[in-house]
Amino acid sequence: ELNPVFSHGVLMTTQGGIVTAPGLRIQAKHIEYTNKIENGNAVQRIVAEGDLMMEYGEHAFVGSRLEYDFITKTGTLWEGKTFVIVTHDPSLLDYATKKVFILDGKITKIEEGRKR
DSSP states (O other), X not given: OOSSEEETTEEEESSOEEEEETTEEEEESEEXXXXXXXXXXXXXXXXXXXXXXXXXXXXXXXXXXXXXXXTTTEEEEETOBOOOOOOSOGGGGGGOSEEEEEETTEXXXXXXXXXX
């Protein structure tokens, strides 16, 4: 069986792949990318599952399933996770996009950090 398969405006693979667009990179085992006209409307969307990783801007996420619309630039990531660095090392503050200061278990200050 050929993989990926293209039929009626839909490109599908179950053997893994990468889809990129400006500010977006999606990597997954199962990908279904649609690029076609339905009822006179353009449709450009992706459904990705399995070993899913998404880079959106400067942020990286993993999850179980992604549905993303390239036209509206909106989507849903199921069971999405990213990471947070917790440190006492002030030299790492220069890398943060947001800084949350905690003292005695309470948030004392929130600052915007470096623009990405």
